[in-house]
Amino acid sequence: MTAVPATNDAGRARSGAGLRPLLRLLVPVAIVVAAWLYMGPEQFVNAMTRGAIYALIALGYTMVYGIIELINFAHGDMFMVGSFVSLSFLTRLGFSGAITNVGLLAVVIVATFVFSMVVMGLIGVLIERFAYKPLRRAPRLAPLITAIGVSFILQNVVQLFYGPFQTNSPKIFPDTWFLQFAGARIPILSLFIICVAFGMMVALQLFIGRTRLGRSMRATAADRDAAALMGVNINRTIAITFLIGSALAGAAGVVNGLQYGVSRFDDGFQAGLKAFTAAVLGGIGNTVGAALGGFIIGFIEVAAVVAGYGRWGPAIVFGTLVIVLVFRPAGLLGQQLGERA
Amino acid sequence: MKFARVGVALAAAAIVVTACGGSGGGAGKALKIGISLPLSGSALASAGPADKGARLAIKEFTLAGYTVAPDVKDHAVNGVHDPQQGAKDMTAFAADPTVVAVVGPFNSSVAKVQIPISNEAGLLQCSPANTNPDLTKGDAGKQLRAKQPDKINYVRVATTDDIQGPAVAQYGYQTLGLKKVAIIDDTETYGKGIADAFAAEWTKLGGTVVGREGAPKGTTDYTAILTKFKDSAPEAVFYGGVTSTGGGLVRKQMPQAGLGDLVYLGGDGIQDGPGTTDGSFINIAGEAAANSFSSVAAIAEYPGKADFDKKYQAEYGEAPGAYSASGYACAQIVLKAITTAAGKGDITRESVRAAATDTATTFDTVLGPVKFDAVGDTNQKIISLYKVDLTAAGGKGDWIFDSQVNYGN
Numbered sequence: 106m107t108a109v110p111a112t113n114d115a116g117r118a119r120s121g122a123g124l125r126p127l128l129r130l131l132v133p134v135a136i137v138v139a140a141w142l143y144m145g146p147e148q149f150v151n152a153m154t155r156g157a158i159y160a161l162i163a164l165g166y167t168m169v170y171g172i173i174e175l176i177n178f179a180h181g182d183m184f185m186v187g188s189f190v191s192l193s194f195l196t197r198l199g200f201s202g203a204i205t206n207v208g209l210l211a212v213v214i215v216a217t218f219v220f221s222m223v224v225m226g227l228i229g230v231l232i233e234r235f236a237y238k239p240l241r242r243a244p245r246l247a248p249l250i251t252a253i254g255v256s257f258i259l260q261n262v263v264q265l266f267y268g269p270f271q272t273n274s275p276k277i278f279p280d281t282w283f284l285q286f287a288g289a290r291i292p293i294l295s296l297f298i299i300c301v302a303f304g305m306m307v308a309l310q311l312f313i314g315r316t317r318l319g320r321s322m323r324a325t326a327a328d329r330d331a332a333a334l335m336g337v338n339i340n341r342t343i344a345i346t347f348l349i350g351s352a353l354a355g356a357a358g359v360v361n362g363l364q365y366g367v368s369r370f371d372d373g374f375q376a377g378l379k380a381f382t383a384a385v386l387g388g389i390g391n392t393v394g395a396a397l398g399g400f401i402i403g404f405i406e407v408a409a410v411v412a413g414y415g416r417w418g419p420a421i422v423f424g425t426l427v428i429v430l431v432f433r434p435a436g437l438l439g440q441q442l443g444e445r446a
Numbered sequence: 447m448k449f450a451r452v453g454v455a456l457a458a459a460a461i462v463v464t465a466c467g468g469s470g471g472g473a474g475k476a477l478k479i480g481i482s483l484p485l486s487g488s489a490l491a492s493a494g495p496a497d498k499g500a501r502l503a504i505k506e507f508t509l510a511g512y513t514v515a516p517d518v519k520d521h522a523v524n525g526v527h528d529p530q531q532g533a534k535d536m537t538a539f540a541a542d543p544t545v546v547a548v549v550g551p552f553n554s555s556v557a558k559v560q561i562p563i564s565n566e567a568g569l570l571q572c573s574p575a576n577t578n579p580d581l582t583k584g585d586a587g588k589q590l591r592a593k594q595p596d597k598i599n600y601v602r603v604a605t606t607d608d609i610q611g612p613a614v615a616q617y618g619y620q621t622l623g624l625k626k627v628a629i630i631d632d633t634e635t636y637g638k639g640i641a642d643a644f645a646a647e648w649t650k651l652g653g654t655v656v657g658r659e660g661a662p663k664g665t666t667d668y669t670a671i672l673t674k675f676k677d678s679a680p681e682a683v684f685y686g687g688v689t690s691t692g693g694g695l696v697r698k699q700m701p702q703a704g705l706g707d708l709v710y711l712g713g714d715g716i717q718d719g720p721g722t723t724d725g726s727f728i729n730i731a732g733e734a735a736a737n738s739f740s741s742v743a744a745i746a747e748y749p750g751k752a753d754f755d756k757k758y759q760a761e762y763g764e765a766p767g768a769y770s771a772s773g774y775a776c777a778q779i780v781l782k783a784i785t786t787a788a789g790k791g792d793i794t795r796e797s798v799r800a801a802a803t804d805t806a807t808t809f810d811t812v813l814g815p816v817k818f819d820a821v822g823d824t825n826q827k828i829i830s831l832y833k834v835d836l837t838a839a840g841g842k843g844d845w846i847f848d849s850q851v852n853y854g855n
Contacts (some may be wrong), residue, residue: 147673147676148670148673148674151667151669151670151673152670154669155667155669155670202733264524264525268487268488268525268724268725269487269488269524269525269526269725270487270488270525270724270725271488271689271690271694271695271725271730272724272725273729273730273732280701280702280706281701283704290704292702294702361666364667365666365667365695365698365699366698367666367694367695367698367730370524371524371664372666374664375664375665375666376666406670407670410659410670410671410674411670411674415659415660415661415670415671416633416659416660416661419662
């Protein structure tokens with residue numbers, strides 16, 4: 106899927122008669138089918154839902170890394186702030202319980218997504234402008250430490266306003282809506298979350314692959330100076346990357362609120378760690394890889410519970426990461442946002 | 447430098463004593479009782495009432511020739527009890543010669559790091575709420591007081607989880623008539639300990655444990671665990687842990703997993719005030735909190751309750767919390783020990799410690815008569831059981847006292 110292996114493929118394809126692309130399609134399908142059979146539909150959906158949230162956060166990590174090679178440690182906290190923005194929005198509008206009117210529910214959910222994503226996108230741009238941009242030519246460690254500082258600031262600001270407690274997020278999506286499917290009970294909310302996440306990922310792929318701005322992003326990621334010489338507005342491109350990454354974190358925050366109904370100022374740490382792992386697992390800088398990594402982590406965690414090793418979930422996740430990095434140091438799908446065609 | 451300062455303080459105290467000597471009244475030798483509790487953020491809901499109880503007892507206390515004042519130190523960091531801060535506070539108390547005893551801490555994990563420090567300093571410590579058995583009993587207890595093994599300096603008025611866990615099991619099995627239970631714990635000292643004790647008793651009674659999972663603090667998604675439980679059709683879920691490590695979240699996610707009608711059981715970790723309190727179990731779980739039961743390792747219907755309620759209400763303008771009387775009782779015990787020490791001569795840390803841990807002494811406290819055994823555990827082995835009533839606290843829900851069981855002899 107990345108440029109480098111693709112060239113190899115092209116070389117081999119002449120002799121290998123297209124067997125590898127087929128295998129590439131078959132292996133993932135086989136894994137998904139095996140997971141479905143092993144876990145059963147309910148746990149499969151649980152894993153997908155969990156993975157979808159990790160994936161949405163991981164996208165922001167990977168995009169920022171791809172374009173300015175910064176591990177944005179504050180990104181997990183952007184997700185946390187996003188969940189507080191969405192819960193404040195809903196609480197301010199006076200919602201506290203489930204909304205059973207489908208039309209109203211749809212309007213409220215869309216409004217919450219738009220509000221949270223716009224607010225978070227703007228916060229992301231502001232943070233980039235004031236915290237990272239001045240350090241763009243500084244040694245790499247400087248923005249890294251700054252990112253950790255931003256992470257603390259975000260946590261403390263949220264703690265200042267909401268206290269150090271778990272805060273309730275209105276569960277506007279009714280708990281009682283579910284699909285009966287082959288004896289399994291699938292919450293509609295989970296299906297909704299999975300669809301939203303996939304929708305956003307596809308939109309992001311199209312944006313990066315098909316639009317002018319997306320091309321600027323790829324160009325900047327590949328070679329910033331060359332892109333600048335070719336007339337790409339670097340500052341604007343980087344700002345847009347932060348805008349989109351942070352908006353996706355905002356979306357993840359909304360989804361988190363709908364699904365779990367509770368947020369706390371330190372939620373971003375765990376989520377950020379998992380999402381960062383997902384990004385590295387998939388190949389940091391690679392958006393498809395980040396999404397894939399998110400789902401893989403979701404599946405590993407749920408499979409650990411199903412197998413009776415739930416306590417070992419985090420250990421298995423990081424063990425997998427180590428093994429993958431030993432054999433594929435660049436992650437499953439390889440690095441670099443920019444070289445993807 | 448430090449010694450110089452202590453010297454100045456002592457000299458000053460001596461001058462005060464000489465100056466006021468014989469005149470009686472309020473002024474006299476200044477003593478302090480340390481109060482070491484987590485008193486901010488979400489910890490305040492459960493530990494705050496214990497602090498208020500202790501301060502009330504100290505305020506009421508008089509002893510000719512002495513003034514006794516509380517010295518309150520909060521070891522909550524980011525709103526959660528912090529063992530490191532607890533250790534720092536205990537070191538500060540140990541370094542202050544006017545501190546003759548400490549009331550606290552609230553959480554077993556904090557006690558674990560404080561006891562070695564107070565033991566080395568020979569400083570009496572009385573906890574209103576610690577329930578982990580390993581703090582006092584057996585080899586684990588001996589290790590904590592390794593510096594002065596023969597000098598017991600830590601006592602507690604709450605009984606232990608090896609009684610609390612089984613008490614909840616007996617209530618669930620015998621009173622509620624449940625047979626199949628699934629268990630989640632938060633993998634911490636208290637949570638795993640109480641869950642193990644609960645599981646052992648449940649099996650002994652003849653019940654079945656159909657699932658056992660652990661999920662550490664910071665877990666947000668319990669759907670996979672709950673879905674797994676559903677396959678084995680439990681009648682109840684027991685949570686070993688506290689609200690801030692997941693007790694409220696598990697209950698909140700149960701309806702979505704199709705387990706909303708199950709009974710929910712827990713120890714004192716989820717008994718943290720009404721739904722109006724930010725971050726409390728009922729506040730987090732909301733409507734789903736119905737049909738939840740919990741225990742408190744303290745006596746609810748204590749002999750002096752009516753009087754104490756009145757006094758507390760007059761002082762603070764609010765009703766006492768679950769651990770108010772325990773805080774009050776701890777201070778009473780410490781103060782009684784100070785009085786005894788004064789009667790025998792000088793008030794020193796050692797004389798106070800010896801008076802409090804004398805296994806022959808019965809302390810007359812607000813909780814009733816309390817006696818300590820050879821390792822400092824109370825002979826009052828009473829567990830109170832509470833049930834959630836969603837109509838209480840103005841419709842926000844609260845824990846309502848159900849019954850209490852005496853496991854003493």
